[in-house]
Structure formats: C-alpha cells, structure tokens
Amino acid sequence: MNIIWGNNMSCSGKMWIISCIFTFSLFFPIVLASGAYPVEKFSLSSGREIFNSNCAGCHGEKGDGSVLKGAFNFTDNELMRTKNSSIFFNVVTNGVPGTAMPSFGKLSTPQRWDVAAYLWTFWTDKVAVEDGRNIYQKNCASCHGTNGDGSGLLGAFDFANVSKMVTEEPEVFFRSVSNGINGTAMPPWKDSLSEDERWDSVKYIWTFQFKDNSQLNHSSVKTTFDEIPPTGGIWYDKPAGMVIVVISIILAVVVLYLFGKGMRER
Ligand code: HEC
Ligand code: HEC
Numbered sequence: 268m269n270i271i272w273g274n275n276m277s278c279s280g281k282m283w284i285i286s287c288i289f290t291f292s293l294f295f296p297i298v299l300a301s302g303a304y305p306v307e308k309f310s311l312s313s314g315r316e317i318f319n320s321n322c323a324g325c326h327g328e329k330g331d332g333s334v335l336k337g338a339f340n341f342t343d344n345e346l347m348r349t350k351n352s353s354i355f356f357n358v359v360t361n362g363v364p365g366t367a368m369p370s371f372g373k374l375s376t377p378q379r380w381d382v383a384a385y386l387w388t389f390w391t392d393k394v395a396v397e398d399g400r401n402i403y404q405k406n407c408a409s410c411h412g413t414n415g416d417g418s419g420l421l422g423a424f425d426f427a428n429v430s431k432m433v434t435e436e437p438e439v440f441f442r443s444v445s446n447g448i449n450g451t452a453m454p455p456w457k458d459s460l461s462e463d464e465r466w467d468s469v470k471y472i473w474t475f476q477f478k479d480n481s482q483l484n485h486s487s488v489k490t491t492f493d494e495i496p497p498t499g500g501i502w503y504d505k506p507a508g509m510v511i512v513v514i515s516i517i518l519a520v521v522v523l524y525l526f527g528k529g530m531r532e533r
Contacts (some may be wrong), residue, residue, distance in 0.1 A: 287492060304430040305351075305380045309477035314385025315482075317378055321371065330389030341389035348441070352433040352476075355383035380433075384476055388483060390437075391470040399471025402464050410452065415475030420452060426475040432457070440469045 320330060325335035332340035340346060359379045363372035371379060404413065412418035417425035426432060444465045447455035455464055474480055 285396075305377070305431055306430055307428055308427065309384035309478050310381050310474055311482040313378065313386060313476045314381040314383075314388075316467050317374065317382040318385050319375075322382065330386065337367070339368075341386045342392075344390065347387075347390045348438040349436055351404065351436050352383050352387070355386055356433070361385055366523060384429075384433075384458065387473055387476075391473055391483075393469040395470045396474060398464065399467035399469070402460065402468045403471050405458070406456070407468065415472060422452070424453075425436070426472045429476050432473075432476050437473070440472065441465060444468060 303512075318330075323334070325332075325338040326341065327333040327338075330341035332338040354446060356379055358368065359371045359374070359382060361372070362368050367527075370381075374382070403411075408419065410417075410420040410423040411426065412423070415426035416428075417423040443453065443455040445455060445458075447453050456468075460468070477483070
C-alpha cells in the first residue's frame with residue numbers, strides 16, 4: 268500500500284512539474300509576443316530623425332540604397348512586397364552578420380520600431396497613396412472604417428492595430444484584395460479595380476500605422492509592380508502557352524492536310 272502510495276506521490280509530483288512546464292510553454296510565446304510587438308502607433312518624426320542620423324549614411328536619405336553599394340533599397344517593390352516590419356526590426360536589432368549592416372541594439376525598443384516602420388515611407392510613394400486614399404474611402408471605408416480601424420463592420424481587419432500589422436506582408440494583402448477572403452465579408456476586387464489601383468489601396472492601408480500621418484513626405488516617384496502571375500489564370504497569355512497554341516494549330520493543319528490527301532488518293 269505504502270509503496271503504491273509512494274509511487275503515486277512521486278508520480279503526481281512529476282506530473283505537476285510536467286504540467287507546470289507545459290502550461291508555461293503554452294503561455295511563454297504569448298508573454299514573449301506581447302512584450303516583443305508594439306502596441307502604440309509609430310512616430311514618423313522620430314523614425315525620420317533616427318534614420319537620417321544613423322542609416323542615411325549607407326541607405327541614402329531617400330532610402331534607395333544609393334550611398335553604399337549593396338545597402339538595401341527600400342524603394343524597390345520587388346524587395347519590399349515580401350517584407351514586414353518585424354523582419355526590419357530584427358535586422359535593426361541584430362544587424363546582418365558578415366555584411367556592413369551593423370546592429371543598432373543601442374537604440375531603445377520604441378526607437379527601433381519607429382525606424383523600422385519609417386522604412387515603408389520610401390515604398391509608399393505620394394501618387395500611389397493619394398490614389399489609394401480615394402479608392403479606399405470610396406470602396407473600403409464602409410467596412411474597414413475611415414481611419415482603417417475596422418470600425419465599419421465587426422470582424423473587418425483593423426489596419427491601425429500595429430501589433431497585427433508588423434507581421435503582415437504587402438503581397439499577402441494584395442492577394443486578399445484581389446481575390447477576397449473566402450467565407451468572410453471581404454469581397455474580391457480584381458474585376459472592379461485595376462492592378463495598380465489594388466496596389467495603391469494596399470500602400471494607403473500601410474499609412475494607418477503612423478500616429479503623425481500628416482508628416483508623411485513620400486517620394487514623388489511613382490513605383491509600379493510587376494504582374495504577380497494569377498493563380499490558375501489565363502495560361503495562353505504567357506509565352507510558353509502561346510508556343511503550345513501555335514504548335515497545336517500547325518499540327519491540326521498538317522493532320523487535316525494529310526487526311527484530305529488520303530481521302531483524295533482513295
Ligand atoms: C554601414 C552601413 C549601414 C548602415 C549605417 C545601416 N545599414 Fe542597413 N544595411 C546595410 C547593408 C550593406 C545591408 C545589406 C545586408 C545584406 O546584404 O543582407 C543592409 C540591410 C538592411 C536591412 C535589411 C533588409 C532585409 O530585409 O534584407 C534593413 C532593414 C536595414 N539595413 C535597415 C537599416 C536601418 C534602419 C539603419 C539605421 C538604424 C541601417 N540599416 C543602417 C548597410 C548599412
Ligand atoms: C463588405 C465589407 C468589406 C469591404 C467593402 C472591404 N473589406 Fe476588406 N475585409 C473585410 C473583412 C470582414 C475582412 C476580414 C476577413 C477575415 O476574417 O480574414 C477583411 C480583410 C481585409 C484585409 C486583410 C487580408 C488578410 O490577408 O488578412 C485587407 C488587406 C483588406 N480587407 C483590404 C480591403 C480593401 C483594400 C478594400 C477596398 C478595396 C476592402 N478590404 C473592402 C470586409 C470588407
């Protein structure tokens with residue numbers, strides 16, 4: 268009896284430790300996440316100040332990577348559309364080992380977030396943002412709210428929630444805007460808005476993260492995007508598809524000719 272009881276005791280003791288570790292490991296990421304992600308909107312004026320005094324020396328005041336060869340170009344759409352602010356924050360914190368990109372761990376956490384968010388202003392050019400504002404206020408504000416906070420419809424994405432926005436990529440947003448989100452109220456826009464208009468709305472959405480939006484002084488260069496191949500789209504519009512179509516037509520003509528010849532020879 269005693270032995271069994273003793274066994275049970277040690278077992279429940281072990282169980283307690285295991286369940287304690289289990290519970291902790293469940294909550295640890297939440298604690299980490301709530302500590303790591305910002306809750307307050309970003310400050311453009313602070314981001315700009317930090318950038319100009321710490322980063323412009325290599326990345327250029329316009330963020331185009333023009334000063335040091337190999338420094339990241341934040342105006343390049345192809346590079347920017349698969350990035351998010353969390354990636355930038357981590358690079359600013361740790362640097363890129365083996366390259367000229369140094370660590371800025373000496374900056375405070377809010378300073379690192381502000382400068383990471385500021386990098387997007389090189390991508391959200393002025394023309395696109397103004398275009399995007401018109402498109403957004405006309406088509407999207409009814410659900411997502413005039414200020415992007417999702418106040419129009421319960422469940423509509425809140426673009427002012429920076430802790431959510433820092434892990435979002437422009438390309439994912441573009442796809443959602445184009446195709447809608449199945450099973451939700453978010454409709455597809457690819458038939459009613461051009462590709463440029465959809466990108467412009469995504470760029471405008473990005474500006475809801477700043478608390479001092481009036482301070483935006485975007486680059487005036489209009490940036491355009493390369494077409495993202497439509498998933499399951501019109502294959503015959505592509506070069507390889509065209510070749511297949513042409514070869515099929517030639518083959519059909521040859522077969523018809525041979526068939527006709529055979530008929531005549533009978
Ligand atoms: C001494 C030059 C130098 C300075 C100063 C510098 N950078 Fe960089 N940065 C680079 C280089 C070079 C790279 C490219 C590294 C690579 O090849 O991956 C880079 C890359 C980056 C990237 C990586 C983008 C990506 O996802 O690949 C970010 C973000 C960045 N820098 C932000 C900053 C910020 C913000 C500052 C100022 C706080 C700054 N940099 C200061 C040289 C610099
Ligand atoms: C009828 C309401 C409605 C309208 C109009 C609407 N949305 Fe949405 N949108 C939603 C809802 C609801 C969601 C959240 C869907 C979910 O639960 O994932 C959403 C999500 C999104 C997302 C997040 C997608 C993601 O990948 O998580 C983006 C970006 C977005 N909308 C952009 C737009 C843009 C741009 C417009 C206008 C061109 C627009 N929406 C118009 C209801 C709407």
